[in-house]
Amino acid sequence: MTAGSLKNQNPPGIWDAKMPQDVRVRRDPLVPVTRTSFLPERDADKTPILECIDLGITFGGLKAVDNFNVAIGRTEIAGLIGPNGAGKTTIFNLLTKVYQPTHGTILLDGKDIAAMSTAQINRAGIARTFQNIRLFHNQTVLDNVLIGLHNEMEYGMGSAILRLPGYWKAERIARERAMEYLSLFHLEGHAEELAGSLPYGAQRRLEIARALATNPSLLLLDEPAAGMNPSETAELMENIEKIRDTFHIAILLIEHDMSLVMNICEGIVVLNFGRIIAKGTPSDIRANPAVIEAYLGRKGAKTL
Amino acid sequence: MKFLAYLVSGISLGSIYAIIALGYTMVYGIAKMLNFAHGDVIMIGGYVSFLAAKNLGVPPLVSVLIAMAVCTVLGIVIEALAYRPLRSAPSLAVLITAIGVSYLLQNSALLIWGANPKAYTPVVSGTLQLFDGQLSISYISLLTVACCIVIMVALTLFTGRTKMGKAMRACSEDKGAAQLMGINVNRTISLTFAIGSALAAIAGALLCSFSPALMPTTGSMPGIKAFTAAVFGGIGSIPGAFLGGILLGVIEALARAYISTQLSNSIVFAVLIIVLLVRPAGLLGKYTQEKV
Amino acid sequence: MKKLSKGARSDLITYAAVILAFIVVSVLKSNGSLNRSQSGLLVPICCYIVMAVSLNLTVGILGDLSLGHAGFMSVGAFTGVITAMSLMNVIPSVWLRLTLAMIVGAFFAAVIGFLIGIPVLRLTGDYLAIVTLAFGEIIKELITCLLVGVDSEGLHIIFNVSGSKTANDLKLLEGGRVIIKGAQGATGTKTIASFTAGFILVMIALVIVQNLIRSRQGRAIMAVRDNRIAAESVGINVTRYKMMAFVTSAALAGAAGALFGLNYSNLAATKFDFNTSILVLVFVVLGGLGNIWGSIIATVVLYILPEALRGFANYRMLIYAIVLIVVMLATNNPVLKTYREELRAKFSRKDKKEAADT
Numbered sequence A: 001m002t003a004g005s006l007k008n009q010n011p012p013g014i015w016d017a018k019m020p021q022d023v024r025v026r027r028d029p030l031v032p033v034t035r036t037s038f039l040p041e042r043d044a045d046k047t048p049i050l051e052c053i054d055l056g057i058t059f060g061g062l063k064a065v066d067n068f069n070v071a072i073g074r075t076e077i078a079g080l081i082g083p084n085g086a087g088k089t090t091i092f093n094l095l096t097k098v099y100q101p102t103h104g105t106i107l108l109d110g111k112d113i114a115a116m117s118t119a120q121i122n123r124a125g126i127a128r129t130f131q132n133i134r135l136f137h138n139q140t141v142l143d144n145v146l147i148g149l150h151n152e153m154e155y156g157m158g159s160a161i162l163r164l165p166g167y168w169k170a171e172r173i174a175r176e177r178a179m180e181y182l183s184l185f186h187l188e189g190h191a192e193e194l195a196g197s198l199p200y201g202a203q204r205r206l207e208i209a210r211a212l213a214t215n216p217s218l219l220l221l222d223e224p225a226a227g228m229n230p231s232e233t234a235e236l237m238e239n240i241e242k243i244r245d246t247f248h249i250a251i252l253l254i255e256h257d258m259s260l261v262m263n264i265c266e267g268i269v270v271l272n273f274g275r276i277i278a279k280g281t282p283s284d285i286r287a288n289p290a291v292i293e294a295y296l297g298r299k300g301a302k303t304l
Numbered sequence B: 001m002k003f004l005a006y007l008v009s010g011i012s013l014g015s016i017y018a019i020i021a022l023g024y025t026m027v028y029g030i031a032k033m034l035n036f037a038h039g040d041v042i043m044i045g046g047y048v049s050f051l052a053a054k055n056l057g058v059p060p061l062v063s064v065l066i067a068m069a070v071c072t073v074l075g076i077v078i079e080a081l082a083y084r085p086l087r088s089a090p091s092l093a094v095l096i097t098a099i100g101v102s103y104l105l106q107n108s109a110l111l112i113w114g115a116n117p118k119a120y121t122p123v124v125s126g127t128l129q130l131f132d133g134q135l136s137i138s139y140i141s142l143l144t145v146a147c148c149i150v151i152m153v154a155l156t157l158f159t160g161r162t163k164m165g166k167a168m169r170a171c172s173e174d175k176g177a178a179q180l181m182g183i184n185v186n187r188t189i190s191l192t193f194a195i196g197s198a199l200a201a202i203a204g205a206l207l208c209s210f211s212p213a214l215m216p217t218t219g220s221m222p223g224i225k226a227f228t229a230a231v232f233g234g235i236g237s238i239p240g241a242f243l244g245g246i247l248l249g250v251i252e253a254l255a256r257a258y259i260s261t262q263l264s265n266s267i268v269f270a271v272l273i274i275v276l277l278v279r280p281a282g283l284l285g286k287y288t289q290e291k292v
Numbered sequence C: 001m002k003k004l005s006k007g008a009r010s011d012l013i014t015y016a017a018v019i020l021a022f023i024v025v026s027v028l029k030s031n032g033s034l035n036r037s038q039s040g041l042l043v044p045i046c047c048y049i050v051m052a053v054s055l056n057l058t059v060g061i062l063g064d065l066s067l068g069h070a071g072f073m074s075v076g077a078f079t080g081v082i083t084a085m086s087l088m089n090v091i092p093s094v095w096l097r098l099t100l101a102m103i104v105g106a107f108f109a110a111v112i113g114f115l116i117g118i119p120v121l122r123l124t125g126d127y128l129a130i131v132t133l134a135f136g137e138i139i140k141e142l143i144t145c146l147l148v149g150v151d152s153e154g155l156h157i158i159f160n161v162s163g164s165k166t167a168n169d170l171k172l173l174e175g176g177r178v179i180i181k182g183a184q185g186a187t188g189t190k191t192i193a194s195f196t197a198g199f200i201l202v203m204i205a206l207v208i209v210q211n212l213i214r215s216r217q218g219r220a221i222m223a224v225r226d227n228r229i230a231a232e233s234v235g236i237n238v239t240r241y242k243m244m245a246f247v248t249s250a251a252l253a254g255a256a257g258a259l260f261g262l263n264y265s266n267l268a269a270t271k272f273d274f275n276t277s278i279l280v281l282v283f284v285v286l287g288g289l290g291n292i293w294g295s296i297i298a299t300v301v302l303y304i305l306p307e308a309l310r311g312f313a314n315y316r317m318l319i320y321a322i323v324l325i326v327v328m329l330a331t332n333n334p335v336l337k338t339y340r341e342e343l344r345a346k347f348s349r350k351d352k353k354e355a356a357d358t
Helices: A014-018 A088-095 A118-124 A141-148 A157-162 A165-184 A200-213 A230-247 A258-264 A282-287 A289-303 B002-031 B038-056 B060-086 B091-113 B139-161 B163-173 B175-180 B185-210 B220-233 B238-258 B264-278 C006-030 C036-040 C042-061 C069-086 C094-120 C125-144 C195-213 C216-226 C228-233 C238-261 C274-287 C292-331 C334-357
Strands: A050-059 A062-072 A077-081 A103-108 A126-128 A218-222 A250-254 A267-272 A275-280 B127-130 B135-138 C146-151 C154-159 C177-181
Touching (some): A050 A088, A062 A275, A077 A088, A077 A230, A077 A258, A088 A218, A088 A250, A118 C228, A126 A200, A141 A165, A141 A200, A141 C216, A157 A165, A157 C216, A165 A200, A165 A230, A165 C216, A200 A218, A200 A230, A230 A250, A258 A282, A267 A289, A275 A282, A275 A289, B002 B135, B002 B163, B002 B185, B002 B220, B002 B238, B038 B060, B038 B091, B038 B185, B038 B220, B060 B091, B060 B185, B060 C292, B091 C292, B127 B139, B135 B139, B139 B185, B163 B175, B163 B185, B175 B185, B220 B238, B220 B264, B220 C125, B238 B264, B264 C125, C006 C195, C042 C069, C042 C195, C042 C216, C042 C238, C042 C274, C042 C292, C069 C125, C069 C146, C069 C154, C069 C177, C069 C238, C094 C195, C094 C238, C125 C146, C125 C274, C195 C216, C195 C238, C195 C292, C216 C228, C216 C238, C274 C292, C292 C334
Parallel strands (some): A077 A267, A126 A218
Antiparallel strands (some): A050 A062, A050 A103, B127 B135, C146 C177
């Protein structure tokens, strides 16, 4: 598997059929693209899907994240790595407005999302998973994905209560699509089970399926491989690439499993104490002394 | 001068709310439950001290001590039988059980002592005349305020300085961690209920000294008001309960005097709602956000 | 649909059981098997079923503890009574008046629910509970201050804050009647509520709540309950769906209140106090949170229980209290809980096996 190659040659048919490409056609760039970061070659001429400019947040005097500048290409798989407590999850929380940034700008597809709430940001195109899995535990696996499809269904409270034809049609289509998402993650056999009763790895996959169901253009994965065994991790890697290739979306992931990050990420950002200490391709990062120092300490960096 | 008189009666009424609220807040802080039976423990305390004074002929202070002893035991028994088995149950189940206990106490009192109001003899009588008799303050008011301040200070010292008090705070933060540190969680919770119920007995005697009609439902409304006071000040916080109680009493007394007798409770509750909107965790409460 | 889902099947069973119960009770009533006090319970039971089902929407489905549900019932009861009484000469049809009263009751309760919801739904947990309790008490006191009468000129309303005014201050013309007399509440109401109307209201409430639960709106409401942050992260507008559940619940309680109010010739606002809110909450919790069917059963059993215990006179409320505590302890006992779960697992396995065989 070569990292970064778009496998457009063999899309698994159903996705193209159900997900018309026009949904993802974006308008012309509003903001001139001038930045220091790089984008994969195929995305270079388009507006980056996400751009953070001088993003930062302060918790009672502590700069948890500071001067965070990053751009992510439309179909890029990017990695966000760093030691524990570096501020990686905080960045996800800033991007999804779980926290309000103290300063800086976030551009999603060229549009400023400063005024949006968490829910509006999701509708605008960012979906995420959580480090400590946040499923709707008491609901079935299928219902979890149906909740993800919430905004894809359109019928009002009146048709829901009176069970008008619009209700039945929307529900049928949503169920079919939900089953397709589940089958992508080999969960279709568990559709009627409670989400909370799934094994850990399956719960992580279900969370990704739920996030995908909201039809995002950028997917944020917070430690997707945590708690997975090597074979599950390998499968996850394939899945992440499959998601990108079939949905043509960008993925930003936080991960501690270096083999996963180095294998599938095209661009990597390394964070330490809330600041970016390195940006680049996997090979750049691997050779960067600052990164080695952050992970192993000064002494370790010398001996390497 | 009239205003001063209303203010004084508000502060003494507020002191009673504060004493009840202190019990409420301690129990809430540690057991994270709304103990709806707390108001009825007050009522039991009132009855016990009433009967002790009447049937045994003991002086008022002794009758209150007897009431405290009885209520302490009652509090521990209620906790052990009704609440302890539900330690890991959903909070709503505990709430309903507390309501059940409240009904149980009220109806037991109804069966034993009947529905007719009893005329409670105030713990102390007489009034203090100030400004050539323009302002009269009853001794019971003074006693109530004094009691309340003493109790507040004692509780603050107890939770802040003593080993048991520290154990109590540890349990209220994290029961599991407290247990791992060698704290006997069950005993600590029992102790909290014991203290709360003893305070309820004092509050019962003082409450009945103010409005001498003692009935099985005597404790309900003061219980709810004191609960409001605890939330008002920031539930789980001892100074908060004190502040909330006093403020509530003053607001109630002034509203009754100057706005409307009929709507005095509404005004109290309306102020509570406004405070909670501005400070979602009460006046002195800490607002904690869920970690993502 | 080729196969009904488990949820849809249990919905249908609920409807069928309620209809069956209605038929059985109607037959018993018509052949005189029910005595006066028993048939007097029928309308209140229907009202409380609607109350429990609607409160279950707030507490069980939305997951917010409300201790002031009786307040909405009160709003519905008094606006409903005013509607029915003031239209008495205009609309002769009892059914039409009753329907209008329930719609008006539901509407006003929904409006109040919306107004209360704005501050309340920003809070969580016990803080939300205390504020709903406070609102319930405020509504009760406000209605206690109300003087309402009707005559040929229309409605006369006095808000009696000082407590010094009486019904005479309404200055009603000849032939006018007083509808609400302050602390005494509604007096001289013409009772037009009927068991059939109660049954229809129960069915409507069931259709609304059950269909709502199994829709995208219902799933969104439950998502907010289960994990607010995750719900937001998948694009659900939390405030909107909280409000939807809260207002729907208030409206149903208002309709139930209107029916309840038109079942008694005299009704004071103090009837809808904190204890009534708690009574309904007990029905909901004992019936099972989120379990609509359970709410119905619990309401019927617990409403009849104190009546059935009338023979024990003073002991009945004591027994009721003990039953409440024992049931709570038993349903939350860890040993019994695991036993029950094992039993359920056994049954569901059997189900699956049968399904596989066919």
